[in-house]
Amino acid sequence: MSPIQHLACACGRFALDVEGAPIARVECCCDSCREAGARMARLAGAPRVLNEHGGTGFVMQRKDRVAFVAGAEHLKQFRLAADSGTRRVLATCCNTPVFLEFKGGHWLSLYAGLWRDGALPPLEMRTMTGDLADPSALPDDVPNHRRQSLRFFAKLMQAWIAMGLRVPKIEVAGDLRL
Template identity: 60%
Template sequence: MTQTTQLGCACGRVRLEVERAPIVTAECHCNSCREAGARLKTLPGAPPFLEANGATRFVLYRKDRARFLEGTDVLKAFRLTPKSTTRRVVAICCNTPVFLEFKGGHWLSLYASLWPAGTRPPVELRTMTSDLPAGSVLPDDVPAGTWQSVSFFARLLGAWIAMGFRSPDLAFVKGELQV
């Protein structure tokens, strides 16, 4: 039997299910994630989703292992600029960030805050630490690369190969969110 995990936004209107283990769980420190996090947390009633150090924790899943069960009608894309190809998708019913998607990507970077506290997959690595302000100190409990590591890309490539080099389209996300 396949292991599945049920997730949802803060109010429960958006529900999704992921199956099997994630590709990787990462904490991102890039300028884009930090700027997006700062802007998204100002949305009215937005639940906490940033780590104490300001990073965004993502749990990466193959797109073919994530299914949206309810609430796709309230998902809106947020882009840092009108030309940004990366979109962060937010459940506007309660302003919960749900996932980040890279254009053409075969995976979803789900916000770890979708998991109830105490059940979140542990961080396996930190990325883009080169974007942190001078003097920032991170714990040394997991690898922390100044960029994405070779093992990070190897995991993504392995997932893409397993998917037959497919990249499913998430056309159900309609509309843009301005923050």
């Protein structure tokens, strides 16, 4: 198992520890991540999450290997629609995106911006490139999958089995309207 990585929001009031290797380091190009990235970018001082071709970087980590160690009272969630199965969570002290969570998911998709220079795991794949207007403009440095690939789902299933098929709950302080 890899050592513990200490991560924090931009201002340092919120911090979390991540233990062990990630499930995967991905870049999502779906319409929802692009819409959420645009909404978050309108917040005062918010770091940019969308890259030059519209992707959002994530490090997928088992929930049982993530611990909030300071400032959890700053965490607030928002959904793109009231009935959305996903929520995005920010540290409202400085509007730093922290994670995306799928309803019923056993992992957190931590925003790549939490990692400092040189510490971010290498990109493994892009997903949901079929949502882009021109996916052919993407670099070919990693596989560019139109949707989620079999490898993507296999990594998630392997992590879930290693967790004993548990789905830990992650509580946050409240809601945001974006």
